[in-house]
Amino acid sequence: MTRDIRIEQAGLHYETAVFGGDGSGLTAAERGLDGVEADLALARGRVLHARFLADRVEDPRELELFERAAAFYRELGDARGEGEALFWAGTFHQVVRGDAAAALPALERALALATRTGDLLTMSYALRHLGIAAHITGDLAVARERLEESTRLRWELGFLPGVAANLVGLAHLAAQQDRREDAAALLAEATELAETAEAAGILRQITEARKELALP
Template sequence: MDGPIERARLSYERAVFAGEVGGLAAAERELDKVEADLALARGRILHARFFDDRREEPRELELFERATRLYRTLGDAAGEAESVFWEGCFHQVVRSDPGRAVPLLEQAYELATAAGDPYTRSEALRHLGIADHAAGRLDSARERLEAAARQRREIGLPAGAAADQVGLIYIAAAQGRWDDAVALATEAYATAEACGAHRIMRQVTEARDHVMAQKVDHGETRDQRAP
């Protein structure tokens, strides 16, 4: 198996037995990339666990920050964009600290745009939209979430687009755009169902129930149909 670990072993043997040290620097860089990728992957796993137990794991942020340092040293702009995004996501989702989160999310968006990374760019847009929504900047939140949903469709991530539409449902309701909210709920539920995104399906149902309740409060007719 000719992977970076095996190449590092061979570089070590050539250096020790033959005195050929020219390959050591390249081996170290390859191992730094492996370490960065592993730190990022482990951090994401810990972040996913947060959604089940809602307990902060301090190692999560440490792993993302370690990945950022390594990617930056390597000059890997796409990797740095992704790890910086996850730092921002940690502060936003786990610690509910928009003051720390938003600058990191903005930095991640800029890095991802420069690196031509549509996945991380769409993730950063989504979470910047969430920050706008929480701050009451509904027009900006709508613009960012709609852009994120479009980009996620373009890269083949329909479940992500449906997740973005959950936020758009609440925004439409807050702006009194009831028909838009119901249409978004119908589309998002169908999309999530088609790709087996059960958590998103539940979120869409909750959002649609919120819309129906708001319509009643505003004298609208309640629609009992499932999304």
């Protein structure tokens, strides 16, 4: 497996300093390794989040990893990375701990940073979870607006499983707004997309939504 180029460069800077007597590259080496640590913390946190979704057992390391990643990215001036890490920190509060109020600042900051840096995928995720937050508080109009914008971005990216997941959420909103025909149509479209993307997890969500909403 190929090693991260930043680790390779740190090794070269070490040799230059120790054997060549030139330590001018050590600061660059440290910054590169901070970037590696940020990426690794974010990746580990996401793995722990996936484990939570599978077994519903909280691992407190998840939030620590996301906050560590955000701090590293912020120190490095990497606004895109910081936005992604903050999104996951907010998602931890919202999904793992069920604390929508604690989630909002991180999700809103994540959306602002992702928008500034043109990170459409993180924008779509932040909008989705801000839509969920609005849904929880009963603001169905805002929830629909945010989910629809998230869905538009996911279509633009060709992120079909993500589109399908959003359509499930929009179907729930439609049912609550007495738009049952729209809800059924949204679930039918979600099914087609999930089957195309071979997204078995989303197909299970669609089946559960049909039962919950009493739709064909």
